[in-house]
Amino acid sequence: MKPFPEHIKRLLLETVAFVKRHPVGVGLGLVFALYAATRLPALKSLPIFCDEAIYIRWSQQALHDGRLLVSLTDGKPPLHPVLMTTFLALFDDPLAAARLFSVFLGGFTVWGVYLVAKELEGPRLGVLSALLYVICPFALWYDRLALTESLVMPLFVFAGYFALKAAKTGNLWYMAGTAGLTGLGLLTKATAQLLFFVVPFAYLLREESPSGAESPASRARRRPLLRWLVAVVITFGVAYGIYSLLRFASDFHVIGEMAELHNLSVSQLLRDPFKVFFSNAWALLRVLFVYMTPVFFLTCLAGIVWGAVRKRRGAWFLAAWVVLVGGVTCFVVTFHFTRFFLVVLPPLVIGGAYALLGLYDLVVARWRTPTLTLPLEGGGEKDEALPPEGRGRKIAFVAVIVLCVLIFVPAALQDIAIIASPQHTWLPYEDREQFVTQWPAGWGTDETVEYLAAQSEKGEILVGAVGAPGTQTAAVPADTLSVYLFDDENVEIVPYTFEEGDRFPALLGSDPRPTFVVLNAFEEVPEGWPLEVIERFPKDGNRRLAMFLTHVEPANPPGGTGP
Template structure:
């Protein structure tokens, strides 16, 4: 039976005034590090897509499932709309607030999970480290769904453990609602529910009859949770585009038929880069400390340690064998697992008052994340990402350097007469990212083309009579002299691997 007074009494007995101040400090540091310069990092092409979807769905209710047209679940679209309403003139800031909220849900879940498994010291220590872990710091500042996938992992992991230990119908119901909610974020959340079958390991005992009874009861409740989750997930069938989800998944994950034909097609590449990406974007030290913590946990609490080990190994095996496209952000939940184990090890060291070990570990952690964090917040071009992420967010064609400034230039010109921008790319880069910076009152029209060459340029020349017409090239870097365009600005990116070109259309025949 719910009793708010018992809960308050528990909190009062468990947390001292010092603990409360530390928790407030952690929450304050979280929002400070997530909100500072939030809209200053150059827009990523995928962010442009997701924000435009939310923008369309906001203004036209018939398109609330617009993300399904590209095989993406709708949670980000729905969750971004309230922020667009709050900040209609800064859609990038609004879109990235969605990631910040997902990160806060992750932080709260991380604190509760760590407290439940390892105690108060681990929860406070781990939550403090969570705030400064580069993996979380970066992706929770982006208009991407990955912070919500991480939140889904943490809360599902927590309630699976609680369900197997308590075996309550109410817990099963909550787990089902949580699972269904986060299934609307990304297909990969399914693996967290599937791994629930491992949970009886935590109640393994020599009394086989009792073990059998408790295991059957747990699986019955887990089945109930999965049914609830699937019912919520199938709300997407209200859209005629639901079938695109399974098709889109095959872009990133091998089907079983593909796997049987070429089981090792992606294996060696994924085997090499999966652990590298996880450790790299954690700053290496935290991940390695987590692995040491795992070994200690297996010694101290064999059942829980093996449970953690299986949650690392089984998804890892699935990823290295089946994943076609591997980006670090897809691996973010591994960072939560390793950080949980790191906080466990550090809490154990604190409990034993091993001062020299603690100083060494915290100095090591500080040195490993300090530069990473500072560049994420203030020096974007120097973020020490692995090459694949520098290519996506900083150096390659998806990195939107100069997009905001381009739209500000067009806005100034539109004060003289209407502006039309011809954008190379009608999906993502460049149309969608330009659209993010378009305000309701702007006298600016965007027209996306793919491909775009002289044909589109000449077709739009008649518009010059009453408008300024500008041309934004996001992919092409060769422009014949006879084309009717005059260069306004070339936008170079760090690393000089790609650039943008911004032209004015002329009447040249």
């Protein structure tokens, strides 16, 4: 066997030396490389989702029409669609651009998880926590979608990080970062209000002065808890002041109206505190169990409990984050989406890192050969090896290996499925219906857009976009088509809901232009409608429902038109 060439040996030695000198930097570099490798490939493998189309349309209107506050008309704060304009201006494909924006923001969430965990217990916990976040299927699924949560998550995590820095160092100026980020979070989504419950508990990480360094009288004069509470109140006051800038908008009142529809009021909670709690709590546990994979989820919970039992103040903070954020959400949300539960993911993965590092330390302690220090006859001492605890160390070693396999292998398999074939991955039933099998899923959008764009090159066309029966919305297909065709001057898209009965819209039958109708989530073309089916696009996993691309026949049958 030929020896390695000297230059290769030297390169290997230099690489090993570099890793030893910069283990944290190398570890983070590998984590972010894995993040890019899991978030960027096949970014459009899942068709456009209803809410994605709505957010992209708002962003396009902000970019091209200057309507920066258009999202307020639906009761949504404007920061996410406004910031998304930066990526829409750079890339031709709106959906790819919007999802790339989410991937970009997700990288900051990974960094924030690292910083929070590092603040709790050092860089080793930080790197492992960031790794667990990257491999978590729950994070992967939503990092690849153009939804508001992609901006909420980094703002939430970094607001918590600055609160921890303020508590640990005693430098309350760090709370300025928490105030600004919380304010930006409120300009993004109401979920940021949950920071009001999390931030005060950062005080658990406050470091006491060294013994004897401060007299009780001096400490009493300083009143650290009182100063902390005052800082928290000022922080939230500044954050709410930032949010209150929206009050100058004419549609600000819609935010409150939508909040009343989706959340219980204080009076409703007082009358019936557990009206929605148990159903939401069950949904929270079920969603985390599926999205995080079972062993991964249970390990994360066990890590937080184990750390709290061992009186690690960082674990107490994580427990407060999970319990308060999850609990408040379960008490007040009248209808849950799985993405509402994303904000409990960062403390959970840090808890999982606690568990794995605790087991690793146990293995190291078992693996080291125990020694006994014996005195020498002429003076001095010597260390003598004791018989190794073979069974104990083997059990500990096997336990760590098995646990890592049960965490990483199912998560990796689910990650691969999400990237390559998201419609076939293991999803909570709510998300399977929303993203894959029911009306919000935009199967057939790309093919329909391609066909209509080709027809518009021949001249002006009219497109009727008919929403799914019973939904009272035509967002799919109207917004999903408008995302791609909004700037085509030869295309006019007219949305219709299917709530007035089954009569064919008169305008679509009388317009002299070539007219096409796209029907979403229909079983068949309604009887009596003068439509010729061009293509049928079934919802994946639901062959009963489909999106129909149709052409209006030149002559309507008798009685086929209506008012």
